[in-house]
Amino acid sequence: MYGNFDDETLSTLPQSLADQARTFLTAAKAIDCGTSEATGSGASSGSETGNVAEWARRQGKLISDEALATLPIVSNSTSEHEVRYRLEDNCAVKRTWAGVFGQIPFAKGGKLDRRNALPSEYLYRMALHFAVFGSDLRLDGVNISDRPSMIIGRPPGEPAW
Numbered sequence: 001m002y003g004n005f006d007d008e009t010l011s012t013l014p015q016s017l018a019d020q021a022r023t024f025l026t027a028a029k030a031i032d033c034g035t036s037e038a039t040g041s042g043a044s045s046g047s048e049t050g051n052v053a054e055w056a057r058r059q060g061k062l063i064s065d066e067a068l069a070t071l072p073i074v075s076n077s078t079s080e081h082e083v084r085y086r087l088e089d090n091c092a093v094k095r096t097w098a099g100v101f102g103q104i105p106f107a108k109g110g111k112l113d114r115r116n117a118l119p120s121e122y123l124y125r126m127a128l129h130f131a132v133f134g135s136d137l138r139l140d141g142v143n144i145s146d147r148p149s150m151i152i153g154r155p156p157g158e159p160a161w
Helices: 015-033 045-059 065-069 119-133
Strands: 073-075 081-086 091-096 103-108 111-116
Touching: 015 045, 015 119, 045 119
Parallel strands: none
Antiparallel strands: 073 081, 081 091, 103 111
8 A cells, every 4th residue: 555655755855754754664564564673473464463562662662651641631532542742842742542543545345435554554654644744743652551442342452652
């Protein structure tokens, strides 16, 4: 789906935004492919949530519940994210709900429908967001929480971006 989103596309962005987009793309590719950066096992997309946790550990990008709890909540009433505020750098910190990575469109019966996105699809979409909107977003890390998943029937402990 995102195979043509590459360095040529990123070259049209200011360098700082292109570098940030590359961070999302590199993580997405590692998680999607199950490369050595993720689990090293060549895991399929079905185990992407495990790849996310392993990737975050290897990259030193695990964020604890305790660290997030110190940040005041700005909003927790959206369908995809909780938003907190980090005073020291004046940043909004956005975290997906556990087990939720947005939705993506797909063709079904000659119509456009949507389905829950995989973690890598969320990251690819965020990288594409840079190219379209020139947004200044960072991938600070991943939170693995004991909070229940927002997806009924899924176990607690799923990743959140």
